[in-house]
Amino acid sequence: MSGLRVLYALALLVACWLPRAAGAEPSVLVLAALTVALVLEVALDACRRRGLRALGLLALWNALLVAAGGLALEQSGAEGGAFWAAVVAVWLGAWLLVSHVAELPRRPGLWGRLVALIAPIVFGLTVLWIWEVVVDALNVPRVILPAPSEIGARLSESTDTLWIDLVQTFGRGALAGFTIGCGAAVLFALVVDRYPFLRRGLLPVGNFLAALPIIGTAPIFVMWFGFDWPSKAAVVVAMVFFPMLVNTVQGLAATDAMQRDLMRTYSAGWWQTLMTLRLPAAMPFVFNGLKICATLALIGSIVAEFFGSPTYGMGFRISTEVGRLQLDMVWAEIAVAALLGSAFYGFWALLERRVTFWHPSQRSR
Amino acid sequence: MRRSLPVLTVVVVLIGLWYLLVIPMNAKWERDQAARAGTELGLGTLVVNTMGQDRPVLPAPHQVVVELWNSTVVEEFTGRRGIWRSGSLSNRSLVYHGLVTLGATMLGFVIGTGAGILLAIGIVYNKAMDASVMPWAIASQTIPIIALAPMIIVVLNSVGISGLIPKAIIAAYLSFFPVVVGMVKGLRAPDAMQLDLMKTWSASGGQVFRTLRLPSSMPYLFASLKVGVAAALVGTIVGELPVQQGGLGVRLLSGSYYGQTVQIWAALFAAAILAAGLVWIVALIEKRVLRRMGMAP
Numbered sequence: 146m147s148g149l150r151v152l153y154a155l156a157l158l159v160a161c162w163l164p165r166a167a168g169a170e171p172s173v174l175v176l177a178a179l180t181v182a183l184v185l186e187v188a189l190d191a192c193r194r195r196g197l198r199a200l201g202l203l204a205l206w207n208a209l210l211v212a213a214g215g216l217a218l219e220q221s222g223a224e225g226g227a228f229w230a231a232v233v234a235v236w237l238g239a240w241l242l243v244s245h246v247a248e249l250p251r252r253p254g255l256w257g258r259l260v261a262l263i264a265p266i267v268f269g270l271t272v273l274w275i276w277e278v279v280v281d282a283l284n285v286p287r288v289i290l291p292a293p294s295e296i297g298a299r300l301s302e303s304t305d306t307l308w309i310d311l312v313q314t315f316g317r318g319a320l321a322g323f324t325i326g327c328g329a330a331v332l333f334a335l336v337v338d339r340y341p342f343l344r345r346g347l348l349p350v351g352n353f354l355a356a357l358p359i360i361g362t363a364p365i366f367v368m369w370f371g372f373d374w375p376s377k378a379a380v381v382v383a384m385v386f387f388p389m390l391v392n393t394v395q396g397l398a399a400t401d402a403m404q405r406d407l408m409r410t411y412s413a414g415w416w417q418t419l420m421t422l423r424l425p426a427a428m429p430f431v432f433n434g435l436k437i438c439a440t441l442a443l444i445g446s447i448v449a450e451f452f453g454s455p456t457y458g459m460g461f462r463i464s465t466e467v468g469r470l471q472l473d474m475v476w477a478e479i480a481v482a483a484l485l486g487s488a489f490y491g492f493w494a495l496l497e498r499r500v501t502f503w504h505p506s507q508r509s510r
Numbered sequence: 511m512r513r514s515l516p517v518l519t520v521v522v523v524l525i526g527l528w529y530l531l532v533i534p535m536n537a538k539w540e541r542d543q544a545a546r547a548g549t550e551l552g553l554g555t556l557v558v559n560t561m562g563q564d565r566p567v568l569p570a571p572h573q574v575v576v577e578l579w580n581s582t583v584v585e586e587f588t589g590r591r592g593i594w595r596s597g598s599l600s601n602r603s604l605v606y607h608g609l610v611t612l613g614a615t616m617l618g619f620v621i622g623t624g625a626g627i628l629l630a631i632g633i634v635y636n637k638a639m640d641a642s643v644m645p646w647a648i649a650s651q652t653i654p655i656i657a658l659a660p661m662i663i664v665v666l667n668s669v670g671i672s673g674l675i676p677k678a679i680i681a682a683y684l685s686f687f688p689v690v691v692g693m694v695k696g697l698r699a700p701d702a703m704q705l706d707l708m709k710t711w712s713a714s715g716g717q718v719f720r721t722l723r724l725p726s727s728m729p730y731l732f733a734s735l736k737v738g739v740a741a742a743l744v745g746t747i748v749g750e751l752p753v754q755q756g757g758l759g760v761r762l763l764s765g766s767y768y769g770q771t772v773q774i775w776a777a778l779f780a781a782a783i784l785a786a787g788l789v790w791i792v793a794l795i796e797k798r799v800l801r802r803m804g805m806a807p
Contacts, residue, residue: 268642346516364766
């Protein structure tokens with residue numbers, strides 16, 4: 146960490162010493178904030194009291210925020226060396242902040258989980274800020290890379306279009322395919338499970354098929370089912386069926402002989418054994434499959450739209466707006482897709498925590 | 511034999527189902543033709559005819575195999591533009607398009623794997639990187655990053671970079687994240703006892719890495735390499751869609767433009783064979799490496 150601090154001090158010195166052109170270079174406010182951040186950081190290292198350290202981290206965060214905000218607002222398009230040195234200093238400062246946060250003792254519970262979120266959030270914000278500043282300072286053409294602020298503006302302006310696309314791609318294509326594909330796979334897995342011969346044959350074939358580029362079936366399904374959402378749902382079904390099948394079959398085999406024998410001594414039938422022992426025991430595997438398929442479903446329905454779609458849908462919008470070089474719209478769609486993807490995944494992860502609370506992997510560490 | 515019999519049975523049943531499916535899917539066209547010609551269509555002729563259409567709704571398996579054979583061996587050795595007569599691969603053959611795709615996939619896979627391993631080492635040895643980058647690497651597994659593919663291709667094309675590199679970049683970032691996550695898990699696989707033992711031998715950081723962490727990460731690395739190479743191939747194929755410069759993705763798209771169903775299926779099978787081959791090669795290397803390290807029978 147001391148190496149980082151030396152680099153930070155060097156960058157700050159360079160930012161102060163380099164000749165400053167009128168108007169364009171880091172203002173006194175920015176340089177002062179950066180100096181305060183350095184002092185705070187050194188003090189943090191010396192301080193041992195926990196409450197003071199938390200306060201110091203907050204102050205360091207604020208000092209860096211002032212410096213970053215000042216730099217972004219002062220940009221005029223004629224940036225020189227001092228400006229870039231200050232940008233590097235802010236980046237190194239964020240790194241120092243994150244490494245201090247990472248040193249905090251890990252505590253269980255909600256508070257600990259919130260503290261663990263600080264570092265990735267700081268990292269994400271730093272990346273966005275550098276993106277913004279670099280695009281502005283270098284005058285990168287908007288048809289190559291729009292700045293995050295423009296993407297955000299586009300995001301809030303075209304909520305209508307984005308919503309229509311989302312409903313078409315996710316609400317119709319991905320969800321329908323996901324439901325049909327996963328449902329069929331679970332039902333089929335129950336059949337497969339009854340016949341060991343079938344299981345020994347289908348598991349290797351299913352594993353093999355799951356590794357293939359099934360996305361390539363998209364043009365075929367578009368021919369069969371037309372441009373609208375049924376063809377997207379069909380692609381998703383083809384993509385999710387085998388991963389789900391393999392996981393469920395493995396899950397149904399997860400009980401050991403002792404447990405099944407116990408059910409037999411209770412004279413439980415196949416159905417009772419399934420409902421009270423084997424399905425609950427299969428749940429960790431089933432949820433693993435559902436989480437994999439949640440990601441695949443969105444990928445499938447977006448890529449299938451590249452092969453033909455009605456005049457709305459996320460994949461359609463991405464491919465046409467790329468053609469029109471409206472990249473801010475493309476990035477807005479990608480941001481929506483990213484949020485949607487992690488939300489859909491997070492939904493299954495949360496449900497998994499509720500359903501398989503008994504499993505070792507879900508116990509709090 | 512005991513292990514391959516069930517697998518073979520399943521494969522045969524699947525092919526049988528395919529043949530059965532061909533009949534109803536292609537029957538409508540045959541019936542229309544017969545009605546137009548005013549002839550009566552017997553069940554036998556109907557079944558035979560559905561298996562040999564020019565542009566079937568669903569081609570029969572043997573049609574796909576014949577198309578695969580024609581567009582590789584026959585095209586290269588008897589075609590006017592094939593390697594036999596012209597000295598260079600024909601741009602109508604799947605060998606040429608497969609090699610275009612394979613080249614971009616391999617380049618991207620190597621870049622993605624290398625960068626992934628480097629980042630994983632950084633994450634394992636640097637607490638700040640672990641706390642800040644690792645959650646993003648995990649979250650990126652849940653988002654459809656392949657949606658970026660058309661944009662990367664078009665933007666790089668507009669600044670004058672085209673051909674192999676843009677596709678390789680897409681393949682690289684698709685194989686990058688699985689490798690990072692798997693490799694971090696692998697480098698952390700040694701337990702506290704083993705690390706303490708290294709400490710009692712006063713092993714340096716480099717020695718611990720070389721003799722303990724790296725070897726114990728191998729099973730995890732190979733598991734994610736198999737995922738990564740398949741993902742890289744998908745990335746390359748999708749990356750070939752917006753700019754038509756050869757590759758299996760182009761064959762898929764042009765087949766769907768011109769209604770050449772057999773061509774689509776042949777390209778699809780070529781992609782599947784390529785994917786299976788790549789995964790198989792990784793598995794083979796895995797077996798060799800683990801055996802030499804005494805970790806596999």
